[in-house]
Amino acid sequence: MLSADDYKKLTDEELVALYKQSEQLDVIGELYQRYTSLVFGVCLKYLKDREESRDAVMQVFEKLIVSLKEHAVSQFKGWLYVTARNHCLMQLRSKKGKNFEEISPFIMETDPEAHLQDVPEIETNLSKLEKCIETLGEEQKLCVRLFYLEQKCYKEITEITGFDLNKVKSHIQNGKRNLKICMERNGQA
Incomplete structure (x- = not known):
């Protein structure tokens, strides 16, 4: 124990x-x-x-x-x-x-009914985003998760992953682009 x-x-x-x-x-x-x-x-x-x-x-x-x-x-x-x-x-x-x-x-910021009806859509979009993250290559997925979900800075990500700064920036930028493409393919912008 x-x-x-x-x-x-x-x-x-x-x-x-x-x-x-x-x-x-x-x-x-x-x-x-x-x-x-x-x-x-x-x-x-x-x-x-x-x-x-x-x-x-x-x-x-x-x-x-x-x-x-x-x-x-x-x-x-x-x-x-x-x-x-x-x-x-x-x-x-x-x-x-x-x-x-x-x-x-x-x-609510505007029409209350419209926002509450959006909640399932938001949940669906977040679910699709999580699935799209899983489609990324391992290095992109790791850098994107660290940067966006764990809110680590570039320096921290380089220390955690061992990638150099340019690689980290590249993985995040390419990962973000690939997520956008994946979301657009699945009907979300």
Whole structure:
């Protein structure tokens, strides 16, 4: 059994693998410590309410107990971001019929009905984008994920991947172009 200090030394991916093997909840606790702020920020962005966002953070991490066993997770931070976003979108969708008038001024810029009807389309586009990312070559996929999902700078990406700066920039630029082509082929701009 590892100590809390041992967990801190492990990467996210090592923690996910350890949890899948042992199902120890203290591993989820370490991930919670690392990413509570990220998940709270995502929830606050979508839900626009601090209390609801706090509740949503707890619900997302409770879901991890089951979800991490069911999914192959290679980039935990990006996967967690998408999981939190999807949780919030589902909450907003379920509210549509209930207290719609109460939440609409906070989440709508123009016609409220048009925006709520766009939520499934946005989810579909994000799903297509995730599939298009998978079609990229390994080097492009790695650089695109690090740059856009993990928000690493060029220098950090060169350190992580061992690619020189020009290669990193090239992989990101070409990956972005290939994603655009893939999305356009699938009917999305």
